[in-house]
Amino acid sequence: MTGQDFSPKRCALVGGGVIGAGWAARFVLNGRDAVLYDPSPESRVRAEAILAMARAAWAKLLPGALPQEGRLHIAATLDEALDGADFVQESLPEIETLKCAVLARIDALLPAGVPIASSTSGLLPTRLQAGLRHPGRFVVGHPFNPVYLLPLVEICGGEQTSAETRTRVATFYRAIGMQVLHVRKEVDGFIADRLLEALWREGLWLIEEGVATTAELDDAIRYGAGLRWAFMGTFLTYRLAGGDAGMRHFLAQFGPALKLPWTRLVAPELTQTLIDRVATQSDDQAAGVAVRALESLRDEALVKIVRALATVGPQGYGAGATLNAFVAGRATVRQDGAPTGWQGVVPPDWIDYNGHMTEHRYLQLFGEATDRLLHAIGAGMDYVAAGQSFYTVETHLRHLGQAYGGMAITVRTRILDADDKRLHLFHTLTEAGGDTPLATAEHMLVHVDTARGRGAPMPGAVAEAIALLRAAQGGEPRPEGAGRAIAMPRRP
Amino acid sequence: MTGQDFSPKRCALVGGGVIGAGWAARFVLNGRDAVLYDPSPESRVRAEAILAMARAAWAKLLPGALPQEGRLHIAATLDEALDGADFVQESLPEIETLKCAVLARIDALLPAGVPIASSTSGLLPTRLQAGLRHPGRFVVGHPFNPVYLLPLVEICGGEQTSAETRTRVATFYRAIGMQVLHVRKEVDGFIADRLLEALWREGLWLIEEGVATTAELDDAIRYGAGLRWAFMGTFLTYRLAGGDAGMRHFLAQFGPALKLPWTRLVAPELTQTLIDRVATQSDDQAAGVAVRALESLRDEALVKIVRALATVGPQGYGAGATLNAFVAGRATVRQDGAPTGWQGVVPPDWIDYNGHMTEHRYLQLFGEATDRLLHAIGAGMDYVAAGQSFYTVETHLRHLGQAYGGMAITVRTRILDADDKRLHLFHTLTEAGGDTPLATAEHMLVHVDTARGRGAPMPGAVAEAIALLRAAQGGEPRPEGAGRAIAMPRRP
Numbered sequence: 001m002t003g004q005d006f007s008p009k010r011c012a013l014v015g016g017g018v019i020g021a022g023w024a025a026r027f028v029l030n031g032r033d034a035v036l037y038d039p040s041p042e043s044r045v046r047a048e049a050i051l052a053m054a055r056a057a058w059a060k061l062l063p064g065a066l067p068q069e070g071r072l073h074i075a076a077t078l079d080e081a082l083d084g085a086d087f088v089q090e091s092l093p094e095i096e097t098l099k100c101a102v103l104a105r106i107d108a109l110l111p112a113g114v115p116i117a118s119s120t121s122g123l124l125p126t127r128l129q130a131g132l133r134h135p136g137r138f139v140v141g142h143p144f145n146p147v148y149l150l151p152l153v154e155i156c157g158g159e160q161t162s163a164e165t166r167t168r169v170a171t172f173y174r175a176i177g178m179q180v181l182h183v184r185k186e187v188d189g190f191i192a193d194r195l196l197e198a199l200w201r202e203g204l205w206l207i208e209e210g211v212a213t214t215a216e217l218d219d220a221i222r223y224g225a226g227l228r229w230a231f232m233g234t235f236l237t238y239r240l241a242g243g244d245a246g247m248r249h250f251l252a253q254f255g256p257a258l259k260l261p262w263t264r265l266v267a268p269e270l271t272q273t274l275i276d277r278v279a280t281q282s283d284d285q286a287a288g289v290a291v292r293a294l295e296s297l298r299d300e301a302l303v304k305i306v307r308a309l310a311t312v313g314p315q316g317y318g319a320g321a322t323l324n325a326f327v328a329g330r331a332t333v334r335q336d337g338a339p340t341g342w343q344g345v346v347p348p349d350w351i352d353y354n355g356h357m358t359e360h361r362y363l364q365l366f367g368e369a370t371d372r373l374l375h376a377i378g379a380g381m382d383y384v385a386a387g388q389s390f391y392t393v394e395t396h397l398r399h400l401g402q403a404y405g406g407m408a409i410t411v412r413t414r415i416l417d418a419d420d421k422r423l424h425l426f427h428t429l430t431e432a433g434g435d436t437p438l439a440t441a442e443h444m445l446v447h448v449d450t451a452r453g454r455g456a457p458m459p460g461a462v463a464e465a466i467a468l469l470r471a472a473q474g475g476e477p478r479p480e481g482a483g484r485a486i487a488m489p490r491r492p
Numbered sequence: 493m494t495g496q497d498f499s500p501k502r503c504a505l506v507g508g509g510v511i512g513a514g515w516a517a518r519f520v521l522n523g524r525d526a527v528l529y530d531p532s533p534e535s536r537v538r539a540e541a542i543l544a545m546a547r548a549a550w551a552k553l554l555p556g557a558l559p560q561e562g563r564l565h566i567a568a569t570l571d572e573a574l575d576g577a578d579f580v581q582e583s584l585p586e587i588e589t590l591k592c593a594v595l596a597r598i599d600a601l602l603p604a605g606v607p608i609a610s611s612t613s614g615l616l617p618t619r620l621q622a623g624l625r626h627p628g629r630f631v632v633g634h635p636f637n638p639v640y641l642l643p644l645v646e647i648c649g650g651e652q653t654s655a656e657t658r659t660r661v662a663t664f665y666r667a668i669g670m671q672v673l674h675v676r677k678e679v680d681g682f683i684a685d686r687l688l689e690a691l692w693r694e695g696l697w698l699i700e701e702g703v704a705t706t707a708e709l710d711d712a713i714r715y716g717a718g719l720r721w722a723f724m725g726t727f728l729t730y731r732l733a734g735g736d737a738g739m740r741h742f743l744a745q746f747g748p749a750l751k752l753p754w755t756r757l758v759a760p761e762l763t764q765t766l767i768d769r770v771a772t773q774s775d776d777q778a779a780g781v782a783v784r785a786l787e788s789l790r791d792e793a794l795v796k797i798v799r800a801l802a803t804v805g806p807q808g809y810g811a812g813a814t815l816n817a818f819v820a821g822r823a824t825v826r827q828d829g830a831p832t833g834w835q836g837v838v839p840p841d842w843i844d845y846n847g848h849m850t851e852h853r854y855l856q857l858f859g860e861a862t863d864r865l866l867h868a869i870g871a872g873m874d875y876v877a878a879g880q881s882f883y884t885v886e887t888h889l890r891h892l893g894q895a896y897g898g899m900a901i902t903v904r905t906r907i908l909d910a911d912d913k914r915l916h917l918f919h920t921l922t923e924a925g926g927d928t929p930l931a932t933a934e935h936m937l938v939h940v941d942t943a944r945g946r947g948a949p950m951p952g953a954v955a956e957a958i959a960l961l962r963a964a965q966g967g968e969p970r971p972e973g974a975g976r977a978i979a980m981p982r983r984p
Contacts, residue, residue: 018733093745121746144716145733152716179715185703192712194698195691200726202690211677214739218725220684222810223671224636224644226721231793233710233718234692239774240787241510241637247706247774248767253585254613255762270747275740282731282739295732297805301723304800312793318714359859359884363852392851394978395889417980424980442978485977486886486934488909488916 003168006115007175008087009033009070014078014102016043018050019119020091022147024072025054029148030176033070037081044074049292054148057299059345061149061306061323078102082109087172089141091119099123100131107132115165117141122189122197125158135160139169142190143178146295149302151322154190156183177326179319207281208274215285231309231318342369342411343432346403357403363395366427366441369411373425377465379458387451388459390423394444398481401438408432414479415470420457421447423466426479440481495660498607499667500579501525501562506570506594508535510542511611512583514639516564517546521640522668525562529573536566541784546640549791553641553798554819570594574601579664581633583611591615592623599624607657609633614681614689617650627652631661634682635670638787641794643814646682648675669818671811687726699773700766707777723801723810834861834903835924838895849895855887858919858933861903865917869957871950879943880951882915886936890973893930900924906971907962912949913939915958918971932973 011027013020016038024034024047036047051072075081082088088106092099099118106116112134120128120140129135139161142154153173157166170180183190189197206212212220228237235247242250286294309320316324344365352358374380374390383389403409410432417424423445428437449456458466503519505512508530516526516539528539543564567573574580580598584591591610598608604626612620612632621627631653634646645665649658662672675682681689698704704712720729727739734742778786801812808816836857844850866872866882875881895901902924909916915937920929941948950958 094748145729150716150719152712154712179711181708181711181715183704185701187698187701187703191698191704191708192716194694195709195712196717196726198690198694199687200730202686203726206679206683206686209677209679211679212675212683214727216673216683217687218727219671219673220644220646220687221721221725222723223673223814224642224684225688226718226723226725227642227794227797227811228790229713229718230722230797231714231718232790233713234688234695235706235710235770235774236777236786237637237790238692239778240783240790242783246771246778246783248771251762251767251770255767256586270743275743275747278727278743279738279740282727285728286731286738291732291734291738294728297809298720298724298729298732301801301804301809302719304804305719305722305797308796308800309793312796313789317789317793319719322715356883359887360852360855363855363889367851391848391891393891394976395851395887395891396978397855397887397889399883399885399887419980422980424978444978444980483977483979484886485975486888486916486936487975488911488914488936 003164003166004171006168006171008085008172010035010085010087012075012081012085012088013037013091014081014088014106015091015093015119016040016047016074017091017093018046018145019143019147020089021047021050022054022145023089023091023119023143025051025148026176026178028070028072029054029058031068031070032176033073035073035075035081035085037075037078047072047074050146050148053295053299054146057146057149057303060300060303078105079109082106085110086114088114088116089119090116094121094123096123096127099128103128103138104131107134107138112137115139115169117169119143122193124186124188125156125161126186127158129158129160136162137165139165140183140190141169141173142192144192146299146302149299149306151177151179151319152181152192153178154181154183154192156186156190158186177322179322204270204274204278207278213285214278214281218285230305231312231320341413342372344368344409346407346409351404359399362397362399362403362429362439363441365409365411365429366397366443369413369427370425370443370445373413373415373469377469378462384450387449388456389448389450390445391448392443393446396442396484398440398484399438400440401436403429403431403438409438410434414473414476415466416442416478416482418463418466418470420463421455423447426482428479437481440479442482442484495656495658496663498660498663500577500664502527502577502579504567504573504577504580505529505583506573506580506598507583507585507611508532508539508566509583509585510538510637511635511639512581513539513542514546514637515581515583515611515635517543517640518668518670520562520564521546521550523560523562524668525565527565527567527573527577529567529570539564539566542638542640545787545791546638549638549641549795552792552795553815570597571601574598577602578606580606580608581611582608586613586615588615588619591620595620595630596623599626599630604629607631607661609661611635614685616678616680617648617653618678619650621650621652628654629657631657632675632682633661633665634684636684638791638794641791641798643669643671643811644673644684645670646673646675646684648678648682650678669814671814696762696766696770699770705777706770706773710777722797723804723812833905834864836860836901838899838901843896851891854889854891854895854921854931855933857901857903857921858887858889858935861905861919862917862935862937865905865907865961869961870954876942879941880948881940881942882937883940884935885938888934888976890932890976891930892932893928895921895923895930901930902926906965906968907958908934908970908974910955910958910962912955913947915939918974920971929973932971934974934976 010033013024013034013036016036024036027034116138118128118140125140129138132138140156144150144152155170173180203217238250239247306319306323309318310316310323312320315321346357350357350361410430412428414426416426425443427441429439430437446455447458502525505516505526505528508528516528519526608630610620610632617632621630624630632648636642636644647662665672695709730742731739798811798815801810802808802815804812807813838849842849842853903919903921906918908918917935919933921931922929938947939950
């Protein structure tokens, strides 16, 4: 047993702050049941609010590919939360004695084979697992806020953590869309938080000394290096700054700056004065915008950045590549099996100022249905690469109803006619499971020799595939609305 | 004279490395002539290569809104570079004595009113300006790589820098799309590089101690905090991590961690062993991909991130808001004046696998032309917000030619017919300045009371505006292709 088939169904969350509730949302959106225990009376409202935000974000992140959700349950006691759990994620406050005490109780209640992961930002797993009866199943799985959107999770084992536990937990995290970073050497703060803490401590010094405010410090990052850090990180970026000579040149050029007093080299004393200054500046920076509204902006930006990165390079880049691999790896049903059917969900950001799906998105959907049919008759991307293609020369759209954001929709495709050079198609868009057409599209396509840039007869195999599909549709009536012209009859 | 109308036309670049050439590209793309001097024989090739990359990136960043370029000239001598310059940007290596010597020569050669900005990453302006005869015109303008894409520039004056110089240089930087951060207190490393240096120094320690490789350090950022830093920065992010209680709660929760040994607090010694380790790990990380290819990936990612951020929230967020303000602030001509004409440039990423503009993008363009007409007849966004709208019920598209990426195009709109509830439009898309239709669109729109969800007569003012436009178009013949139905006539 290597742990590579570990796939928990019921995940216990111990601690339901921003991090614990974020984990719960990620689990639920990935079809796992999440049972959350937190002594705070606010935990239910918080967990449900965060799940709602996460659901809205995922609908935009993965339009048309959302799985069946698991259930979110708020447990009244720790024992109830653990009952039947096959995975535990602990996200309590960063107090070592508190974590050790609760972890010991979790360890005592659960069967030995259930992994226990801690969300600690930097406490050492060897110390956290020291008092457990089954320390081998304990590991750190450190995520980043918002847990339901940021892919990074650091896995760090202690001296007694088993290799199988690391593998099992990594397998599970990857299955729910995360990017695992194995921390090979156990150090305080692991890897990411050491870097974040260095920047944070220096920022506090600059506030302490009156050099910059919280807003200026944030601007110094978000308009500059932060844009690069979204996909490359410091070291690859600096390699590029070195030009063609790369990192060695960069070190030669900027190495001497390490001797300059560019960092204060110590953590500042967190005096009440400094606390007040940071908090006041942060209030000014937020300018009265509530945390929930800022979170909503944050999620919108993260979704759009990750989706943008998914289109960079041939396979996506950074978090975009992680998303692409995640989507490719899960069993999504975007088609209903037949090449003349296409299913999907309307992405919420396809909605126009009327509250309806934007006009050109209808044509985009019909275009996807056309591409699917072309792929099915042997005229897909390879065919185009080899020098032949079908070009659309004429399109007739009718808008008969409205599609809304999040609506599950189906496009059915009829081949109305064809000859050796032409293909006449008719698409009907309905709500999934419904019969009422919301829109139709009629297309005339011409078969083209793309090198010569002119019409050419289609190969026999393609013509045969079209004939087979037409035969299969032979019994269906000609759709209403085909062959229409736009006209405005005068009323009497 | 406040300096707020400062708009140099001929910019001298002294030093043509990655930063100097990046400045040159930004100047040229913003219609300024850039004259670059660098003693290295590679400077011409590098500057032209970087300008080519920058031009490709801007075509995607600002489709349809690119201004007339300035010229790039490589000067053979410093004197030639400075001749006639009304702005100087110095980007020499970070060696204080070298910078001081060259700045003194620039100062001696140039009229006193020409501002001189230095790209130094962290040397103090008071020291750099000390030997100048006109120190008041000297200021630091510190950009970030790639200069032509990242908006941040830190402006830091020395003790003798005049207020007017700060204002003039800030005005110019904003006019070329940058986000100015005024550094109010002169400190080594200014603001951004202190933060970057803190992270970099800690990263070098983690490599020195064998905790992580350059690739792992980059992953620790780019899959996690780096995604947030692209738009929010550390302090606003941590405010959100504090939940509804905000920054004060966050400080209470994570303040104690400042006492933990999460950073090494000193810069590591840059030994030959450490240099070799960093350089070797960086080579492994790049996996044989050339710097130029990585730069291309970087630019693609930056363009897509900034464009994504331009759609976040009502005005865009972070660098996206900067881009939107930049686009709004420049004199672009997207329309030809008449409400029945629309002009633009095909964005390069609108191209499909056939090398042509994707089908649904044609409809998007025609939709923009329709929106423009509706706005002109008094039925724009405010009208929709007030409860009335025009809905498209039928569309007929004909593809007669091809639009390619970067092609300047025009859409002309005809009102074919109208009554009190219906509007019958016909759009023709051509290459700008051309007559041959590439595509046409015929639309039937119905006037709707959106609250009741049904057709309703349009108000008199709207009907009158339509009548006026029809009258203005009265002499034009009915366009060829109007009223067509899709059909496949049998050949004999």
